[in-house]
Amino acid sequence: MRGDAVMYKVLLFDFDGVIVQTEAWYMRQQAQALEQMGIRCTKADLAALMGANYMTRPAAMDRCFSDQEAYRKNRDEIVKYRPAKINPDWKALVTPHLEELLSFCRDHHIPMSVATNSGSDRIVDALNTLGISNYFRSIYSGLETGHPKPDPYIYTLGIEDAGCLPSQAMVIEDSRTGIEGAKASGAFVTALRDPDGIADQSFADAIVRDIREVIPLLQQ
Numbered sequence: 001m002r003g004d005a006v007m008y009k010v011l012l013f014d015f016d017g018v019i020v021q022t023e024a025w026y027m028r029q030q031a032q033a034l035e036q037m038g039i040r041c042t043k044a045d046l047a048a049l050m051g052a053n054y055m056t057r058p059a060a061m062d063r064c065f066s067d068q069e070a071y072r073k074n075r076d077e078i079v080k081y082r083p084a085k086i087n088p089d090w091k092a093l094v095t096p097h098l099e100e101l102l103s104f105c106r107d108h109h110i111p112m113s114v115a116t117n118s119g120s121d122r123i124v125d126a127l128n129t130l131g132i133s134n135y136f137r138s139i140y141s142g143l144e145t146g147h148p149k150p151d152p153y154i155y156t157l158g159i160e161d162a163g164c165l166p167s168q169a170m171v172i173e174d175s176r177t178g179i180e181g182a183k184a185s186g187a188f189v190t191a192l193r194d195p196d197g198i199a200d201q202s203f204a205d206a207i208v209r210d211i212r213e214v215i216p217l218l219q220q
Helices: 022-036 043-049 057-065 069-073 075-080 098-107 120-130 153-161 176-184 211-218
Strands: 010-013 112-116 136-141 169-173 188-192 206-208
Touching (some): 057 075, 098 211, 112 153, 169 176
């Protein structure tokens, strides 16, 4: 570590599971709904569904459940399932100590953006509700660009817009889908451990349990 110096010139955040702990919230509801529909769902299945959006979810669910008759009979209904409340209580699910990291990056002139498979309107609503929208310069949406993760497109775009090299970028992710996309962009990938330990994060360059642990990584 070199005192107060930082080596990264941009920090890109996934949204669900990083800024807010909604991935765990969604996965618990997903598991309960699948069980009620008669679908056997393992921890590995949930890990495969993390980070998916409506563009990528059908194929992911087919890979997980197409060997089950109950799934094949009711596939359309199951694939369309969404939690009853699409936007949860953002403030109740915000990642602990997030603003300490945001303040550090602001004070050290590290630009921050969000790279998500979700739509930008949803992200704007959450960031405004949490009072942290002023920390972020851009939102890159896999849904709106037509390049959802694990395609690295939105991460590559965020790195290029920051005017830096991939080696000068850090990404914070949680799902394997996001980690693979971020790694393919050439960035250093830090995984924030999900509270239920569902996600396969073995491909990340570093894994942290508290988002404040990213601060010393930015200074290495």
